[in-house]
Amino acid sequence: MVAQATGLTPVKARKLAPDFTLKDSHGATVHLSDYRGKVVLLDFWATWCTPCQVEIPWFIEFERSLKGRGFAVLGVSMDEDGWDAVRPYIQKRGMNYRVLLGDEGVAKVYGGLDALPTTLVLDRDGRIAATHTGLSDKREFLDEITSLLESRNAGNGAGSGAGSAGAGAR
Amino acid sequence: MVLAAALVPLARAQGSGALSLGEIHPVAAARGAAAKVTLTMYVRTGFHVNSDKPNDDYLIPLKLTWDKGPLDVESVDYPAPQIEKTSFSDKLSVFSGSFRVSTNFRVPPDATPGSGAMTGKLKYQACDDHQCLRPQTIDVRVPVEIR
Numbered sequence: 001m002v003a004q005a006t007g008l009t010p011v012k013a014r015k016l017a018p019d020f021t022l023k024d025s026h027g028a029t030v031h032l033s034d035y036r037g038k039v040v041l042l043d044f045w046a047t048w049c050t051p052c053q054v055e056i057p058w059f060i061e062f063e064r065s066l067k068g069r070g071f072a073v074l075g076v077s078m079d080e081d082g083w084d085a086v087r088p089y090i091q092k093r094g095m096n097y098r099v100l101l102g103d104e105g106v107a108k109v110y111g112g113l114d115a116l117p118t119t120l121v122l123d124r125d126g127r128i129a130a131t132h133t134g135l136s137d138k139r140e141f142l143d144e145i146t147s148l149l150e151s152r153n154a155g156n157g158a159g160s161g162a163g164s165a166g167a168g169a170r
Numbered sequence: 171m172v173l174a175a176a177l178v179p180l181a182r183a184q185g186s187g188a189l190s191l192g193e194i195h196p197v198a199a200a201r202g203a204a205a206k207v208t209l210t211m212y213v214r215t216g217f218h219v220n221s222d223k224p225n226d227d228y229l230i231p232l233k234l235t236w237d238k239g240p241l242d243v244e245s246v247d248y249p250a251p252q253i254e255k256t257s258f259s260d261k262l263s264v265f266s267g268s269f270r271v272s273t274n275f276r277v278p279p280d281a282t283p284g285s286g287a288m289t290g291k292l293k294y295q296a297c298d299d300h301q302c303l304r305p306q307t308i309d310v311r312v313p314v315e316i317r
Contacts, residue, residue, distance in 0.1 A: 049302040051258040134301030
């Protein structure tokens with residue numbers, strides 16, 4: 001079955017996702033630009049955000065099923081209580097993807113991030129191919145990700161068909 | 171005996187957040203007397219804020235706290251919450267629309283007569299049916315006249 005990736009911004013209209021440097025839950029320094037060459041689902045979330053809780057199991061599934069195809073989920077927690085709040089949550093929810101702790105600097109360059117979840121789908125060149133604010137749709141995410149993954153050449157992702165990714169949408 | 175209860179929601183405060191406070195009037199009370207302050211809160215249409223006792227440990231409760239000041243805080247009373255169903259939860263304990271939070275103060279018997287103020291903070295976290303806004307804190311200041 002070929003899915004339509006209607007949510008993707010045309011390649012020429014995509015803007016580069018602002019780079020950032022943050023720490024992950026193990027204390028490692030992570031630059032967003034480290035992920036260049038991969039399709040990235042960049043999820044700004046928080047432990048207190050109930051709609052974020054709905055999406056997290058989807059992202060766990062995407063990470064598990066699509067990791068080997070040049071895809072990664074990157075969660076950026078906007079919890080003001082820091083790792084004391086976030087680490088137990090990661091453990092409790094079995095989050096299998098990398099989680100970073102956001103700050104006001106990141107919020108600023110991403111437009112304030114007043115509303116969560118805010119989730120961006122980045123192409124292999126680190127450009128923003130789709131933006132979702134609020135609780136979104138699993139199938140829509142999956143279609144966008146698989147469409148970008150099947151665009152083997154960087155900068156050639158918009159509007160291409162998406163095949164089965166092996167991660168069943170609910 | 172309550173000598174003065176001086177908060178009347180005559181007008182909505184300006185603000186860009188999902189919650190705003192009604193107008194705050196001064197409170198006047200004698201030494202040793204009780205004084206009740208009621209804050210009226212307005213939640214933006216389509217939004218709710220978590221109640222003071224949300225039904226999930228991860229959720230951020232609405233909480234009014236007072237700094238040390240000329241009045242002693244005896245209790246802060248929140249209204250009964252509403253239980254709401256949203257696209258992301260079957261039972262959320264929330265406040266929406268307009269609601270009131272009261273604080274029972276007492277003037278210390280040895281308080282010095284004169285003017286002062288009670289200051290505090292109101293922390294809340296709001297969501298609508300598909301997204302949540304980051305937690306906000308509103309500074310609260312109530313002018314106090316001790317007789």
